[in-house]
Amino acid sequence: MTNDEMTSAKTKNDPVEEVPLGSVFAAKAEERVSVASNWKLVWWRFRKNKLAVISALVLIAFYIIVLVPDFFATQDPEATEAKLAFIPTQGLNLFDGTNFSPWVPAVVGKRNPVTLRMEFKIDETKKVPIRFFTEGFKYKVLGLFETNIHLIGPQDPKSADWIYLFGTDRLGRDQWSRMMYGTRTSMTVGLVSVILSVIFGVLLGGISGYFGGWLDLIIQRLIELLQSLPTIPIWLAMTAALPQDWRPEQVFFAITIILAFIGWTTLGREVRGRFLSLREEDFVLAADLAGCSRFRIITRHMVPSFMSHIIASSTLAIPVMIISETSLSFLGLGIRPPAISWGVLLQEAQNIQTLALAPWLLSPGIAVIIAVLAFNLVGDGLRDAADPYGH
């Protein structure tokens, strides 16, 4: 067919269609929706889920802490002061009367004449004023430059009035500051191990699903084998096998890989399933018949089709990793002190007597619950929004 023929071509029987679009969307948004890409449609649907949006904001806040925990910390997390053990939490007050002027009540210590231990009480009458962007201990921002500015701190950093938002532990370390560092470790472990899982899963599941045959058979059997291993005991055995003299960073990466190693199977299965069903889709066949290369079919047609689902599943997998890390560390077999993670912090709360004395030691647990909840809500929201075409 030549171009001349084409341009002169005008269909006689069928007038160019001018009928309103038969779309599934309301008439008014028609034009906007018509040219909306898949990601836009997903975002529009996700946005409707208020709970998921709020959870996403919570997660963003968590990850800001991950980037600069020091900025949010009020004290050096390693600074021990045995005399200041088990200081209770101070409530943060934002208003002094009607003026915006944050303060915390002062802590007063008294030696118990019977046990001879220092006991601390909150003295609501004495106010310790709080200032923003105060100077404190020195740290490096993302390893780039050094600063000593912190989000909050006592008005006079030289004074003896320290703030202990979440109290102190048995060694007098500031729980709030330690939690900031714990957040960094725990949230990173979750994220990194899921990213590793996704890489393993997409790679192996993709190979299994796209090429099929004996490769598929082997990978399938491997997944079955890994899935029939009892997860928690094997995790424990693997972490117990880590040499005791490894540095904290080494342990951190080892734990991440161990978590990912067992976690990828679920994602791998899902990817395989998607590949298998996509292989049967007409639009994939059409691309094949058009002469597209395998690489193009996979990257242009197949992967984009399940990417949103994989993101949703990964989001739902992160909390599982976080809980696993926390549990392992809590049992003393995960992240090891002096590294700080939520699980390491919770180890301090293992003893019921200590817990009764200092219930604030459970606060990292609250952080775990909030983070996991937020991930689940975001993941559910994404999953519901992931398929705007309702297949």
Add this chain to the structure above:
Amino acid sequence: MLRFIVQRLLLLPFLLILFSIIVFWLVQAPPGDFLTSYIATLASGGSSINEAQVEALKRQFGLDQPGYVQYLLWMESISKGDLGLSLEYQRPNTELIGERLVLTIALALFAFFITWAVAIPAGIYSATHQNSLLDYFFAVLNYIGVATPNFMLALILMWIAFSNFGLSITGLFSPEYIQAPWSGERVVDLLKHIWLPAIVLGIAGTARLTRVMRANLLDELNKPYVVSARAKGLSEWKLVWKYPVRLAINPLVSTIGWYLPQLFSGSLIVATVMNLQNIGPLLLRALTQQDMYLAGSILLIYCFLTIVGTLISDVLLALVDPRIRMEGV
């Protein structure tokens, strides 16, 4: 169907051998062995043992042999029904594990029944009363249940009981029954204690199962066979129970395959926190002390329980679903 079960049973020994290799490799992977840490412990306590004694101990446990010989020796004793000797306790592992295994299984089964007894009705109610107040309530409960690590839950319960009532809710028995031989009273005592750890253990699973049941049932309620049953004039209540509920539960049966094993191994953490005398804390200690035959034996038992759990679920699925029973996988 029968062929399928036989096939699975034949496969079982192969899987166990494979797992035993993985397990053995894992437990003896850490640098050093039990003796090194044992000697170190002794040394820090001020006493010491001489070379000859060390050599004797090494020979006794076969630690002077290369890894594969140690493995074969261990396998040989296992094939005789003996799980080997614990290095730390100097007692046969079979003896150490015995009762603790019973308690592990009892706890897991208890948690399992609580899960199903709660989750199925809750899921059905949520699906048939979509967007009702109770549906939302279950949803909130489910999210919290899934989000709370069970050791956190255990800690919180223990703390509440301790600080408000001065109660200690740990352990599976009252003090007088801990060492007692099995008797009717001891079982009753166990039942008095087991439900709380069982709830703690099962809560996340319950939350998840409720959500899955709700989603499955909602799917089934849209199927044409529901319309045709309704068109027969069947009452809504009877209809829901006879058809969609039955079909919504079927796929859940296959979740038993991973849920039961998860309970077996999940009880490890709860047991450590709540001081329950099952094999969990024993494994933890064996792992940290490099008591390799004990750790290996317990890990192998976990593997065995996992495979059996899967097998049970496959058989159950075939029993409830004629499509699987008659097509025969």
Add this chain to the structure above:
Amino acid sequence: MTNANDSHLLEVRNLKKYFPIRKGFFRKTVGNVRAVDDVSFFINEGETLGLVGESGCGKTTASRCILRALAPTSGEMIFWTKEGQAVDLAKLNRRGLRPLRPQMQMIFQDPYGSLNPRMTLFDIVGEPMYVNGMTNRKERVERVAELLRLVGLRPEYMQRYPHAFSGGQRQRIGIARALSVNPRLVVADEPVSALDVSVQAQILNLMLDLQKRLNLTYLFVAHNLSVVKHICDRVAVMYVGKLVEMAPTNELYRAPQHPYTAALMAAVPVADPRVKTGNVELKGEVPSPANPPPGCYFHPRCEYAVDVCRTQPPEFREITPGHFVSCHRADELKLPGVAL
């Protein structure tokens, strides 16, 4: 069958496609589904060959083998290229097929599943051109605009996604995509059966119109005998993986030679209450292609079956010029057709 005729575009000889039935842990092959079982036919340049049959008869499998979306088990598929060469499609590998891809394209049944929902019209219609060497974006934009106009859509729709269009409009997009690389053979697999009745005629007209204008050759796979009759020059009828009859459309409909063809036509309800149809009933059911009966596959349902039909598979032979049939009794039977 006839020797390589100058006007042939495609000749299929003894095409077979078996799907193994695997069972057990080691996935042992315990049998074969004979989806396409020794099928031979040809298509002339510029004509429309209809391939009809009931679901599961292998018509879709056969068409996908021709496009090499499936690898045939055995047989030859000779295709005469633009350059005048005869190549056997069955023997080519993925790389060997690529230069031939533009010459044969497909129109799909499902207007929803056949368009990638994540691509704009421009990307969908332009992709075959792009992968076949038209990398200049501006050229492609112009060509896509032309194609859209050609199939009755507005070029301004180029930036829209498929979700903005109705079933009929999507089918037009699919046609534009198929035509984008100037194909000679277009395989249309049930192109109107998923569409609303009031939209079907639009697509049929468009296909007829495009054929005239662009000298296209169609392999039209369908189950609707009225639609096939309307659009095809010749029709081939399949039953359980085998061709039972092939003839020019009018001849086939007026005087079918195979009892199955006759039964099929008698079963079509005519949209005229004064013409009562459906009085002849074909008893029984279609046998499974995994386990077909001996002899002629149709004999258990055939009212004319004799002993030889139960044991001897009939040969697919030309009984009058251009009329092929596989029936032992084709010469003696006088079967009713459709009054034209």
Add this chain to the structure above:
Amino acid sequence: MNNQTALLSVRDLQVHFLMDEGVVKAVDGVTFDVHAGQIFGIVGESGCGKSVTMKAVLRIVEPPGKIVGGEILWRHRSKQDGSAGDPVVDLVKFDANSKAMRDIRGAEIALIPQEPMASFSPVHTIGDQIIEAILLHQDVSKRAARQIALQMFKDVGIPIPEQRLDEYSWQLSGGLRQRAIIAMALSCNPRLLIADEPTTAVDVTTQAQVLRLLRRLQAQRNAAIIFITHDLGVIAQMADYVMVMYLGLVMEQGTVNDIFHAPKHPYTQALLRSIPTITMTPRISLPTISGSIPHPFNKPRGCPFHPRCEKAITGKCDARTPALQLIGEKQLVSCFLYHDAEVAA
């Protein structure tokens, strides 16, 4: 309309679906009568509301669908025989799950659903599901119910019925499943059988078998059938009386001869012209209906067909909705070409 002998009289039925995105008026004022022993055909394309209308008659419209107006008058079977004395009840007034409604559903009005495969539960035997229906409406023992089911299987021509009763739906072929579904629908001797696209999912030779079977059973039992389809050929061969629907409204009603040989509504006319038939001259350009069916959310104002109608009168058809009016003896049309009556707002 003759109300005296009607078995079912639907009057101005409205079924709306209240969705988050807005209200879909799936059925927007539908009126028709079905008489005893009649085969009443309903034709329409996707989204015309034909299936929803039937679900409304059975009172099994699922939420968010809701009957928001109209009457469904049903001649209720009293204990003994004698059609004259049978009371007329309005099914809209019944609670959908009430005992009274359930006694009519299945016993007096039965459904032959579209997908025979999915319409049986795959984990219950077919016999179990049919016997259940019999036990619901007839006061017989389980054993007797099984005998009835067995007889039904024989009547619909299922070979080796004893064995088939104890099989599952997925073990049967498509044709047998279709017969089993018909057996279930007929098991309680209903007065009205609603067949919702019963042959859409089957092949043409199976379709011919099923249609013959339905015609034979209808003649034997003198039940009325409402036959829903989008296939004009099937309608022409099956129905005595035809109703044409488009986007939730009735376009035209009449005897099958009037509809096919003297169609009045431009939609019916265009639809009949646009389908290729087996007896037609091949390869000619077919007259088409332009455009496509709009989504129910974008329903046009006025007559829903006007944007695609060649004879649409600007300022009239796009502003007001024509009412269904009697034209000639038995034909009803809702089109301003024939009258000026409009639907009251």
